[in-house]
Structure formats: structure tokens, C-alpha cells
Amino acid sequence: MKRDALIAVVLFALVALVPFSGEAYWLRLGTTMLMYGVIAMSWNFIGGMAGYPSFAVAAFFGLGAYTGAVAQKFGLPMGLAWTCAGLAALAFAALLGVALLRLRGHYFAIASLVVAEVLRELVNSATELTGGGMGLNLPIPTMTSIDAQAAFFFYAMLGLVAITFAAMLLTTYSKLGFGLRCIQQNESAADMLGVDTTFYKVSAFMLSGVFVGMAGAVYASWVHYIEPPDVFDVLFSVKAIVMVLLGGAGSVFGPLFGAALFLSLEELVWRKFLEVHTGVLGLLIVLLVMFLPKGLLSLSNRLPWARKTR
Amino acid sequence: MLYLQILANGLVLGGLYSCIAAGFSLVWGVLNVINILHGSFIVLGGYLAFFGYVKLGIHPFASILIAAPLFFALGYALQRGLINRMIAAPVLLTLTLTFGLDLMLSNAMLAAFTADFRKLLLDPPLGILALGPVVLPVDRLVAMLLALALTGLLYLTLSRSRIGRAIVAVRMDREAAALMGVNVKNVYAITFGLGALMAGASGPLLAMIFPISPLTGPVYLGKAFVICVLGGLGSVPGAMIGGLALGVVESFGALWFGPEHATTLSFVLLIVILLVRPEGLLGRKGYS
Numbered sequence: 001m002k003r004d005a006l007i008a009v010v011l012f013a014l015v016a017l018v019p020f021s022g023e024a025y026w027l028r029l030g031t032t033m034l035m036y037g038v039i040a041m042s043w044n045f046i047g048g049m050a051g052y053p054s055f056a057v058a059a060f061f062g063l064g065a066y067t068g069a070v071a072q073k074f075g076l077p078m079g080l081a082w083t084c085a086g087l088a089a090l091a092f093a094a095l096l097g098v099a100l101l102r103l104r105g106h107y108f109a110i111a112s113l114v115v116a117e118v119l120r121e122l123v124n125s126a127t128e129l130t131g132g133g134m135g136l137n138l139p140i141p142t143m144t145s146i147d148a149q150a151a152f153f154f155y156a157m158l159g160l161v162a163i164t165f166a167a168m169l170l171t172t173y174s175k176l177g178f179g180l181r182c183i184q185q186n187e188s189a190a191d192m193l194g195v196d197t198t199f200y201k202v203s204a205f206m207l208s209g210v211f212v213g214m215a216g217a218v219y220a221s222w223v224h225y226i227e228p229p230d231v232f233d234v235l236f237s238v239k240a241i242v243m244v245l246l247g248g249a250g251s252v253f254g255p256l257f258g259a260a261l262f263l264s265l266e267e268l269v270w271r272k273f274l275e276v277h278t279g280v281l282g283l284l285i286v287l288l289v290m291f292l293p294k295g296l297l298s299l300s301n302r303l304p305w306a307r308k309t310r
Numbered sequence: 311m312l313y314l315q316i317l318a319n320g321l322v323l324g325g326l327y328s329c330i331a332a333g334f335s336l337v338w339g340v341l342n343v344i345n346i347l348h349g350s351f352i353v354l355g356g357y358l359a360f361f362g363y364v365k366l367g368i369h370p371f372a373s374i375l376i377a378a379p380l381f382f383a384l385g386y387a388l389q390r391g392l393i394n395r396m397i398a399a400p401v402l403l404t405l406t407l408t409f410g411l412d413l414m415l416s417n418a419m420l421a422a423f424t425a426d427f428r429k430l431l432l433d434p435p436l437g438i439l440a441l442g443p444v445v446l447p448v449d450r451l452v453a454m455l456l457a458l459a460l461t462g463l464l465y466l467t468l469s470r471s472r473i474g475r476a477i478v479a480v481r482m483d484r485e486a487a488a489l490m491g492v493n494v495k496n497v498y499a500i501t502f503g504l505g506a507l508m509a510g511a512s513g514p515l516l517a518m519i520f521p522i523s524p525l526t527g528p529v530y531l532g533k534a535f536v537i538c539v540l541g542g543l544g545s546v547p548g549a550m551i552g553g554l555a556l557g558v559v560e561s562f563g564a565l566w567f568g569p570e571h572a573t574t575l576s577f578v579l580l581i582v583i584l585l586v587r588p589e590g591l592l593g594r595k596g597y598s
Contacts, residue, residue, distance in 0.1 A: 053402040099581055105401045106344045107584065110535050117532065118577045125570055234528075238413075241406055275421055282413030289407045290392070293399065 001173045004252050008169070012162055019151040027150045031222065033263045034157035036243060038215040040255035040262075041164045043240035045208040048255070049177060050201055051184030053105070055113035055237040056096070060089045060212040061219075062119055062232035068217025069136050069226055070129060078141065082156075082217040089213020090206050097205035101198065104187075113234065120232035135227030138220055153222040160218065164211040165256070171207065172252060180204050235278070242285055248294060311443045316561050318444045324557020325454035326515055330530055331537035331549040332461045333508025336468075339544025340481045340501045342401075343393060346408040348509050349531030350415045351381060355513020356522040357423060360430050370430060370514045371456060377510040385506025389499040397498065412527070419524040427521035453515040458550075460511055464504065465546040477501050481544065529573075536576045539583055 018030045039057055046054045064085035071081035100111050123130045130136055143149045171177045179200040182190035191197045220226045239262065247258025265284065273280050334348045355377045362368040362376065388411070396404050436448035468474035479487040480497045488494050520526065533556065541552025556576065563575040 047402070051400075051402075053405060099585065103584060106338065106342075106405070107539070109401065109405055110344065111580065111584065114532060114535075114573070114577050114580070117528075118574050121571065121573050238406075238409060241402070245406070276417055278413045279417030279421075282410040282415075282417065285406060285410030285413065286392070289396065289399075289403050289410065293403055 001169060004169060005166075007253075008162075008165055012158065012165075016155070016158060019154055022147075024147070024150060027154055029263070029267065031150070031154045031157050033260055034154070034161045035215050035219060036239065036259040036263055037161045037256050038157070038164050038211050039236065039240045040243035040247070040259045041161075041168050042208045042210075042212045042215075043237075044168060044244055044255045045171065045180075045204045046201075047208075047241065048244055048251075049171070049180040049184065050204045052101070052201065052204075053109040053112075053241075054205070054208065055109055055234070055241075056093075056115050056205075056209070057212055057240045058116035058232055058234050058236040059096075059112075059119050060093065060209040061216040061236050062116060062123070062228070063092055064089050064213030064216030065220040065226050065231040066123055066130055066136070066216075067213070069138050069220045072138055072221065073136070078221055081221070082214050085217030086210045086214040089216075090210040092213075093206040093209030094202060097202040098198075101201045101205060113237070116232045116234055116237065120228045123228050123232070130228075133228065135225055135230075138224045138226075140224060141221065153218065156218050156222075157215070160211060160214055161256075167207060167211070168255075169252060171204075176200060176203060235281075238281075238285070242281075242288065245288055245293070312565075315444050316565055317558060318441075318446060320558035320561035321554060322446065322450050322454045322557070323519075323561060324554035326457045326512065326519070326553075327533055327537055327557050328461050328550040328553030329457035329508060329512040329515065331534045331541070331553050332464050332546050333505035333512075334531075334534035335538045335541075335544060335546075335549045336464070336477075336508070337502055337505035338538060340477055341389075341393075341397065341498055343397070343404045343502075344401075344408065344535075345502070345505060346405065346412040346531060347388075347415060348505070348534055349527035349529070350412050350419065350524070351385075351506050351509035352513045352516060352530045353419065353522060353524055353527045354415070355381065355510035356430075356517040357419070357513075358510070359514030359517045360428055360522055363430060363432075370432070370517060371452065373514050374456070374460075374511045377514060378507050381510025382503040382507040384503075384510075386499045386503035388506075389502035390495075393502065394495055394498055416524050416527055423524065425523055425525055427523045429521045430517045432518075449518050453518040457512060457515050460508065461546060461550055464508060467504070468546065473497070473500060477504075532573065532576065536580050539580055 015030070015034075019027055021027075039061070042060075043054065043057055046052050067088040068081045068085035071084045072078065076084065096112075096115065100108055100115075103111055124132050126132065127134075141149055141152070143152060171180075179190065179195045179197075182193075182195055183197055183200060187197055216231060220231070243258035243262045244255050245258070246261050247254035247256070270277050270280055330348075330352060334345060337343060337345045337348075358377050358380075359370040359373040362373040363370050368376070392411070393404070393407065396407055432449055436452070439446050439448050439451060466474075468478060476487070476492045476497050477500070479490070479492055480494055480501075484494060487497075516530070537549060537552035537556050539552075540555055541548030541550070556579075559575065559579060560572055563572065567575065
């Protein structure tokens with residue numbers, strides 16, 4: 001655990017140097033990558049550790065984005081609005097978890113998939129509060145230059161990544177993480193041996209919601225304008241799963257690695273295929289599932305030098 | 311009197327919903343695979359009917375006869391080539407696989423047909439049928455009857471034909487069926503083909519009522535899922551009852567809460583059913 005924490009600190013310190021490059025492009029890319037990192041790590045709590053195929057990421061992201069935006073609309077300072085968004089996602093995850101986590105397998109997956117649609121519909125019809133389909137404008141932050149703004153949101157996302165990573169590391173090595181892995185392997189057996197499965201699952205679900213909610217709020221402040229189809233996009237849920245699958249589910253650095261790799265693919269490949277953007281993503285998913293269901297990091301175990309260290 | 315009309319509308323809608331859900335439920339029940347592609351298959355069937363009618367003058371109801379074998383072949387090939395390899399994998403992987411395939415198909419449709427909503431208009435129109443206070447457009451009525459007939463045909467196939475009994479046997483006990491000489495891989499592929507056929511054939515029928523666009527695929531998928539949960543997984547009568555029930559609930563919901571809350575209403579219904587009666591209204595083991 002100490003080794004992982006040390007590696008992470010060095011890694012984050014290196015990433016923190018990015019704004020000094022002075023390139024707006026790298027800064028924007030870096031902020032998106034950090035956001036993907038938060039999303040992937042968050043999904044790992046419920047999907048990687050507990051083995052529940054959750055598609056609720058988009059719901060938490062949108063909920064957080066709108067909570068933060070509406071809070072800012074009513075004059076709350078940015079930091080407080082982000083906290084509100086996290087709390088809203090946390091409470092929503094708790095309520096939803098109690099209802100949905102009784103379901104298993106496909107039932108849970110699809111029910112969690114529909115949640116984002118429902119929230120989108122509700123936000124769409126609550127025009128007075130959320131602007132409905134017209135979207136919602138956020139106050140422009142009072143920072144001197146555009147460069148300073150970009151750097152500010154980069155560090156905000158980096159801070160969120162660090163918090164999420166710390167939470168994930170602590171969970172992995174705690175009783176909660178142990179219980180979640182038991183649930184993944186055999187829920188009935190875990191239940192019989194005295195693991196409070198409902199409590200553990202709901203906790204994991206809440207952890208998978210709170211940071212995504214905050215990331216949504218930071219995103220909303222960052223881009224100044226949100227609309228329902230943008231922040232309740234089901235692709236957020238799918239991307240989270242793909243990133244974790246890329247990096248390898250259940251491992252500590254897997255989700256971050258997957259997020260970085262995924263964004264690189266997105267930038268390098270898809271910019272060239274604007275028309276068939278989602279089609280190429282689909283192809284990537286199919287290939288990934290067929291040939292590398294355990295993630296790219298699993299490849300490294302097959303290399304000769306990797307075996308010697310074990 | 312208004313209520314009678316709403317009830318009739320709901321039943322017409324529900325008949326079509328039964329047809330959507332029957333194939334989805336079959337694949338889910340027998341293969342334990344959620345076919346995310348189902349919604350896009352329906353839309354593709356709709357386009358087949360639209361362009362068949364506009365370009366070639368084939369009546370939409372007749373285009374079902376073309377759609378059925380095409381979609382069966384497509385589904386069979388897809389299952390044989392891709393999904394059969396993953397059949398024993400965890401739920402997350404099969405789900406993600408069909409999701410990836412769906413992204414490809416819906417993107418292809420978006421590129422080929424654009425996101426424009428197209429409406430199939432019969433010329434000349436079939437007119438309306440007035441039954442006392444209830445007024446029904448004839449095209450919708452015929453579409454519903456055809457949908458119910460297709461669903462009934464699936465039921466007969468499963469309960470009477472040799473391959474149908476093999477499908478039911480595989481659903482009940484895969485190992486035992488294999489020991490009795492059933493070619494399980496082939497049965498899986500045929501099941502998936504039948505599911506695709508039901509989706510592709512319901513496309514032209516839905517095109518009589520709803521506009522066609524690649525964006526509507528997920529809506530149909532969501533409805534199929536809700537109906538499966540409502541009626542109970544893995545029975546054609548269940549899908550039929552669930553479909554009719556959802557149709558009626560939706561049309562009364564539209565009256566009382568407004569049509570913009572359709573998804574929320576289905577979701578609430580879904581959660582209530584899952585919590586109160588998780589096996590569905592007609593749920594039981596075995597595919598009948």
C-alpha cells in the first residue's frame with residue numbers, strides 16, 4: 001500500500017507540472033484525462049471491486065453537474081457548489097442503492113442504465129430551475145486571465161483525482177474492500193459468513209457516486225454551459241467501463257492507466273473519424289471484450305521479465 | 311367515453327410492444343444475454359419498410375416478409391460468429407459486447423440515413439374505423455393485429471416445432487439438452503436469429519405509428535426491458551401481457567401526467583415490480 005501511495009504521489013507531482021508547459025491544448029486534454037480518471041476509478045468501486053455492472057455513472061455525473069450549476073446560479077461560491085454536488089450524488093446513490101442493489105446481473109445493469117434517462121427527462125421538464133432543454137449558463141469565474149482559469153480547473157480535477165485515488169487505495173486495503181471482493185466472488189457465501197452485503201454494496205455504490213458527482217460539477221464550472229443530453233450522456237457510463245476494462249478491473253492503477261490510454265486513443269484515432277466517432281468506439285469495445293477481457297495490464301504478466309519479479 | 315378511447319389506444323400500442331418484447335425476452339431467457347442491439351434492429355426494420363415503400367412501392371406490411379429472413383440470417387451469423395464465443399463470460403462482458411455492436415450499428419445508420427425523423431405515410435391512407443365512441447386508424451389496427459399474429463407464431467414455433475422444443479429444452483437445462491443430442495451452439499444461433507427476426511419484423515409495424523430515426527433505438531430497447539420485467543422473463547404469454555399492460559399504462563400516463571414523463575413512469579413501474587414481484591406478472595421457470 002505504501003509503495004502504491006508513493007508511486008501515486010510521484011505520478012501526481014509530475015502531472016502537476018503540465019500547466020507550466022504553457023500549452024492550452026495540453027491543459028485542456030489533461031483536464032479531460034483527469035476527469036476520465038475520476039470516472040474510471042469511481043466505477044471501479046462498484047464494478048471492479050463488487051462486480052456489479054453499474055451503468056449509473058452518467059446519472060451521477062449529470063446530477064452533480066446540475067446540482068453544482070443550480071447552486072452557483074443561486075450565488076453559492078464555486079467550492080461550496082462542488083461540495084453540494086458531491087453530497088447530492090452521495091445521497092442519491094444511497095437511496096438508489098437501497099432499491100437497485102437487491103437486483104443482480106442484467107436486472108441491475110439495465111435498471112441503472114435507465115436512471116440517467118429518467119433524470120434527463122426530469123431535468124428537461126423542470127425548465128424554471130434548470131433551463132430545461134435550453135441548457136444552463138454558469139457564471140464565468142472571476143480570474144484574471146483565461147490561462148489562469150484553465151490552470152485552476154486543471155488543478156481542481158487533479159485534486160479530485162488525488163482524493164478519489166486515496167479513497168480507492170484506502171478501500172482496497174480495508175475491511176470494506178475485502179468484503180466487496182468476497183461479494184464479487186460469491187455473494188451468497190459472503191452473506192452466510194456474516195458479511196453485511198447490503199451495507200457493503202450500498203457503501204461501494206455511494207463511493208462510486210460521490211466523486212463522479214463532484215467531477216460533474218467541476219466540469220459544469222469549467223465549460224460554463226451544460227444541457228441535459230450533454231451531461232446525462234449514456235456514453236459516460238460506457239466509457240467508464242471501457243477504461244476500466246482497458247486498464248484491468250480491480251487493480252489500483254488500472255483505471256488511471258485505462259483512462260490515459262482511452263483518451264489517447266480518443267485524441268489520436270477519433271479526431272480523424274468525426275462521422276463514425278461512436279462506431280469506432282463500438283469497434284474498440286468489441287475487440288477489447290473479445291480479445292482482452294482482463295485488460296491491457298494483464299498482457300504484461302505474460303512478458304518474461306514480468307514473471308521473474310513475481 | 312374518453313377513457314374507452316384511451317384504453318383502445320393503449321391496447322393498440324400494447325400489441326406492438328408485445329411483438330418488440332417477445333424476441334428480446336426469448337434471447338435473454340435462453341442465452342442469458344441482454345441484446346442491446348434489439349432497439350437498433352427495430353429501427354433498421356423500419357428503414358427497410360420506409361425505403362421499400364418510397365423507392366420500390368412495396369407495401370410496408372408486405373416488407374415484413376422480406377425483413378424476416380434477412381434479420382434471421384443477420385442474427386444467426388452474429389451469434390455464430392461473435393456472441394457464441396462469449397456466451398459463458400460474465401454479464402458485464404456480454405452486455406458490453408452487444409453495447410459495442412449497437413454503437414457500430416446505430417452509428418452506421420446515422421451516417422447512412424442521418425438523424426432526420428422520417429414518417430411513413432401510406433398513399434392512399436387506409437382511413438379510420440369508428441366503433442361506437444371509439445375511433446381507430448385502420449393502419450394502426452392492422453399493424454397491431456399483425457404484431458399479435460407474429461407473437462402468436464413465435465409461441466406456436468416454440469411449443470409445436472422440433473427446433474422450438476429444442477430451444478425450450480436448452481433454456482431449462484443446457485447440459486441435459488446437450489446430452490440428449492441437441493446441438494446447443496446451433497440452438498443458440500437460431501434463438502438469436504429468431505430474436506432478431508422479431509425485432510426486424512416489428513420495425514415496419516412500428517413505422518406505421520412512430521417516426522423512424524436512429525435515435526429511437528434506445529427507447530424501444532428500454533420498453534422491451536420494462537415489458538420483460540413486467541410480464542416475467544422467458545415466456546411469450548408474459549411478453550404479451552406485459553406489452554399490453556405497458557401500452558395501457560403509458561396511454562393513461564400520458565393523459566394524467568403528460569407524454570413527456572413516459573420514461574419516468576416506466577421506470578417507477580419497473581422499480582415497483584422488481585421490488586414487489588421480481589418474477590413478473592406471469593413469471594415461472596421454462597420457456598413456454
